[in-house]
Amino acid sequence: MDEKQTIVxxxxxxxxxxxxxxxxxxxxxxxxxxxxxxxxxxxxPQNTMSAHLSTLAQAGLVMGERQSRSILYRADLNGFRAVALYLLKDCCGGNASLCAPLIAELTPCCPPKERPQVAN
Structure with missing residues (x-):
């Protein structure tokens, strides 16, 4: 992730x-x-949502997967993680104790659910 991608x-x-x-x-x-x-x-409207989803996809924040006649959208958590890490990379000038409260708030309250497997 670089500055330009983060801004997008x-x-x-x-x-x-x-x-x-x-x-x-x-x-x-x-x-x-x-x-x-x-x-x-x-x-x-659906056409408006399509434009918004396109913007989010180009920014690396969502991804779509065709399923039959529709497209299933998911958050691209790896893309969002890259943005957050870029912003926090040199958090507080390397003083970890200043960043500890922020990092604690970013810690999830529950384990992530498994993504369902799609049969090919």
Missing amino acids: ALAALAQSTRLQTFKLLVNREPDGVPAGELARLVGV
Whole structure:
């Protein structure tokens, strides 16, 4: 991750519908959400949601997987992790004790769910 990629990701999240969509997808991990359902849940037309998902995908924050006639979207947690690590790389000038409260808040409260295996 570099500065330019980080700016693209943060710019993608700096819009209400995209931020709401990303948060919803994180909440629905690892199952994902079909594009049409995302539009319904967020309350925007499907073509508008498609444009927002494209912006989030180009920023490396979501990924889509075709399943039959629809596309299932998931949060790209590795992409988001890269953004967060870029921002925190030299946290507090290397003084770990200053960053400890921030890192503690970033620690998940529960273990991640396994992503369902897709048969090929």
